[in-house]
Amino acid sequence: MSRTLKDMRPVHVIGIGWHRYQFASETPYVELGLTAVRAALADAGIPWPAVQTAYVAKALLPMAPGRAMLRHLGATGLEILHVEDASASGSAAFRHACLEVASGASDVVLAMGVDKPARVALAERSTGIPSLADDAIAPFTHFAMLADQYAHRAGATVEDIALVAVKNHRNGSLNPNAQHQKARTLAEIMGGKAISGAFTSLQCTPVGEGAAAVILASDDGIRALGVDPARAIQVVASVGRSQRVYEDATRFDALLTSETAGLAFAQSGLTAADLDVVELHDAFTVEELEYVEAMSLCAEGDAVRQLKAGAFDIGGRCAVNPSGGLIAMGHPIGPTGIGQIGEIVLQLRGEAGARQQPGARTGLAHMVGIGAVCYVHILQRPG
Amino acid sequence: MAEPRLLMPQLYDGGSPPALQGGVCDCGHVFFPLQAYGCERCGGHGTRLRPKRLAARGRLVASAVVHLHAGERPAPFVVGAIALDDGPVVRTLLTGTDVSLPPGCRMVGTLVPVTPAQDGTPRVDFRFAPAMGSDLS
Numbered sequence: 001m002s003r004t005l006k007d008m009r010p011v012h013v014i015g016i017g018w019h020r021y022q023f024a025s026e027t028p029y030v031e032l033g034l035t036a037v038r039a040a041l042a043d044a045g046i047p048w049p050a051v052q053t054a055y056v057a058k059a060l061l062p063m064a065p066g067r068a069m070l071r072h073l074g075a076t077g078l079e080i081l082h083v084e085d086a087s088a089s090g091s092a093a094f095r096h097a098c099l100e101v102a103s104g105a106s107d108v109v110l111a112m113g114v115d116k117p118a119r120v121a122l123a124e125r126s127t128g129i130p131s132l133a134d135d136a137i138a139p140f141t142h143f144a145m146l147a148d149q150y151a152h153r154a155g156a157t158v159e160d161i162a163l164v165a166v167k168n169h170r171n172g173s174l175n176p177n178a179q180h181q182k183a184r185t186l187a188e189i190m191g192g193k194a195i196s197g198a199f200t201s202l203q204c205t206p207v208g209e210g211a212a213a214v215i216l217a218s219d220d221g222i223r224a225l226g227v228d229p230a231r232a233i234q235v236v237a238s239v240g241r242s243q244r245v246y247e248d249a250t251r252f253d254a255l256l257t258s259e260t261a262g263l264a265f266a267q268s269g270l271t272a273a274d275l276d277v278v279e280l281h282d283a284f285t286v287e288e289l290e291y292v293e294a295m296s297l298c299a300e301g302d303a304v305r306q307l308k309a310g311a312f313d314i315g316g317r318c319a320v321n322p323s324g325g326l327i328a329m330g331h332p333i334g335p336t337g338i339g340q341i342g343e344i345v346l347q348l349r350g351e352a353g354a355r356q357q358p359g360a361r362t363g364l365a366h367m368v369g370i371g372a373v374c375y376v377h378i379l380q381r382p383g
Numbered sequence: 384m385a386e387p388r389l390l391m392p393q394l395y396d397g398g399s400p401p402a403l404q405g406g407v408c409d410c411g412h413v414f415f416p417l418q419a420y421g422c423e424r425c426g427g428h429g430t431r432l433r434p435k436r437l438a439a440r441g442r443l444v445a446s447a448v449v450h451l452h453a454g455e456r457p458a459p460f461v462v463g464a465i466a467l468d469d470g471p472v473v474r475t476l477l478t479g480t481d482v483s484l485p486p487g488c489r490m491v492g493t494l495v496p497v498t499p500a501q502d503g504t505p506r507v508d509f510r511f512a513p514a515m516g517s518d519l520s
């Protein structure tokens with residue numbers, strides 16, 4: 001019989017940490033990663049030897065960065081596992097760390113992501129199946145075409161779509177771990193460098209470097225280590241899926257999101273109406289509009305109206321990408337999905353400072369990755 | 384002048400308009416391009432997969448002018464997604480326009496000259512263009 005997280009023992013996030021996401025620098029990945037892990041250990045108030053397994057998400061670093069980095073915390077002999085799932089690498093690492101704790105195999109597990117920019121070669125281009133011009137359709141062009149489709153379907157203008165970037169850059173300006181920390185006007189965003197279709201540079205995620213880490217624990221682990229249970233945030237749903245054959249092949253990102261989020265809602269017994277905070281994959285502005293509709297935060301075609309009414313602002317009905325999202329916080333790839341979990345934990349603890357969504361109790365993290373793959377996690381604070 | 388050579392003859396033929404070399408599975412799934420690994424819908428392989436010529440006619444789903452591109456292709460250029468009348472959605476370069484076109488627009492395949500081969504043989508490659516006149520039907 002197959003089981004989901006809800007059928008297993010509770011799993012909680014007890015520690016979070018980052019190395020700021022930033023433009024490529026000379027800083028070695030070891031320093032990025034250790035900074036995030038040490039911050040997460042300090043946040044949890046636990047010693048490194050308590051960690052039984054480390055899941056290391058990375059998509060761009062060379063083979064096997066894990067032990068070369070983690071040995072500097074003390075080579076305890078813990079299990080080290082590397083995870084790659086394109087943009088969703090961190091989310092995949094987090095999901096499997098959750099399952100390890102929930103299953104009872106371990107009481108304390110680290111999930112971290114670290115990456116530095118590097119030349120990317122996609123395996124989809126080396127399948128041996130030729131293509132007409134796939135080389136001409138970079139991810140920003142794939143989403144530029146989706147923006148064109150969305151604009152016509154929903155009756156939205158290019159300025160309407162760019163409003164997502166205004167909100168997310170504003171949120172990023174309040175986040176000390178964000179790569180972009182500057183609020184931008186709509187005119188600044190529209191006046192930026194033209195990239196593809198309606199997209200200008202500030203509507204596209206910057207791919208830089210950085211690290212994020214979270215520590216997961218069971219109730220037994222929390223008791224044994226004397227962690228404050230009031231700051232522990234439970235993971236109440238974890239789902240990973242990949243693309244199927246859809247009737248409308250062009251909208252696979254949204255259809256896959258809808259299906260994955262639906263399974264996560266079913267697993268947790270919650271609905272979109274219960275969400276106070278959402279961190280979602282806004283590598284390009286239009287994605288946020290597509291995905292808030294796909295996960296039923298609003299009706300199909302209504303995202304722009306809701307965005308303009310402030311529903312997705314910090315302080316609105318549900319804060320969407322309060323961290324700044326991929327557009328402002330950045331997308332160093334391996335860390336991104338882990339960093340989303342960190343932001344939701346901050347929000348649900350009430351520790352998000354200037355970015356705090358008032359009264360936040362339930363949060364959802366969503367990532368898609370090339371393939372396509374999709375992950376959704378739902379977290380909830382006690383009480 | 385030598386007869387132009389097709390840049391990717393495994394993907395299309397030299398007809399007017401050219402036909403795309405797709406495939407069909409016994410389960411009914413129609414796909415492009417042709418491949419023998421297995422059907423994405425049902426997993427069928429071997430003799431269950433057969434070649435199927437797909438008419439290069441359809442409706443534009445979306446398009447975008449690419450202003451910045453890291454590959455060898457010089458920007459700007461226009462790309463589009465076309466839902467073929469025969470089923471699959473095909474994404475490729477557009478010709479006959481330097482702006483994006485309204486979704487729903489009728490499109491037809493065409494061959495355009497590209498960089499000649501090293502021995503000087505002229506070459507042509509496949510593009511979609513907005514349909515005109517009798518192609519509009």
